[in-house]
Amino acid sequence: MTLPVGILLDLAGTFVFGISGAMLAVRRGLDVFGIAALAVAAALAGGMIRDMLLGAEPVAAFAQPLYLWAALAAAGLVFFAHRALERLANPVMLLDALGLGLFAVAGCRKALQFGLDPLPAILLGVLTAVGGGAVRDLLVTEVPRVLREEVYALAALxxxxxxVIGDRLSLPEIWVLPVGVLSAFLLRVLSVRRGWQAPKAPGSGSPD
Known part of the structure; x- marks a missing residue:
């Protein structure tokens, strides 16, 4: 059975974000249930928020069992192989950046399919991308990455x-979707590696 492109993007983002959530749980010393909970929260929260705002009922995470299985598979992988994954350079950041790109593209694409105008579709794509990571971070009492100084929501945007540009120009999705994912991923990674920050209001943060 061949799955639609939208579901494939969602499943890829679900698995990757699930790994990032589970890796964070391992770093915080959580048990197997904590690892699974953080993986599921990171993997599914963004897509569930998107679907609820679109009025898609039931939400994809409940309508398609593969989403939950993908999140749990990510948790299982990390539980048994977290030492190997830790050998990557900053694995949580890299996986988070990849999930960010996948969900931004998938969320925006689904919003366009539901007939939203370009700007709301972009905003919903950003919300899909940052929602799971925000819930994940809050569960371990961290300030969500989207609220930090590093470029995060901007990469998803x-x-x-x-x-949206590809849709307006009727460009083939086979090129547009990977370019969107890669662009968000690279911008996020480069912003961390080079210390880039999103613009601030002139004079903000200065002492009174």
């Missing part, structure tokens, strides 16, 4: 905007 770029990925979603590329989907």
């Amino acid at each position: 770029v990925g979603a905007a590329i989907v």
Whole structure:
């Protein structure tokens, strides 16, 4: 059975974000249930928020069992292989960046399919991308990455905007979707490696 492109993007994002959530749980010393809970929260929260706002009932995470299985598979992988994954350079950040790109593109694409205009579609793509990570971080009492100084939501916005531009120009999805994912991923990773920050209001943060 061949799965639609939208579901494939969602499943890929679900698995990757699930790994990032589970890795964070391992770093915090949580048990197997904590690892599974953080993986599921990171993997499914963004897509569930998107579907509820779109009025898609039931939400994809409940309608398609593969989403939950993908999140649990990510948790299982991390439970048994977290030492190997830790050998990657900053694995949580890299996986988070990849999930960010996948969900930004998938969320924006689904919003366009539901008939939303370009700007709301981009915003929904960003919300899909940052929602799971925000819930994951809050569960371990961290300030969500989207609220930190590093470029995060901006990277998701770029990925979603590329989907909208491709849609407006009727470009083939086989090119547009990977470019959107890769652009968001690279912008996120480069922003961390080079210390880039999102613009601030002039004079903000200065002492009174």
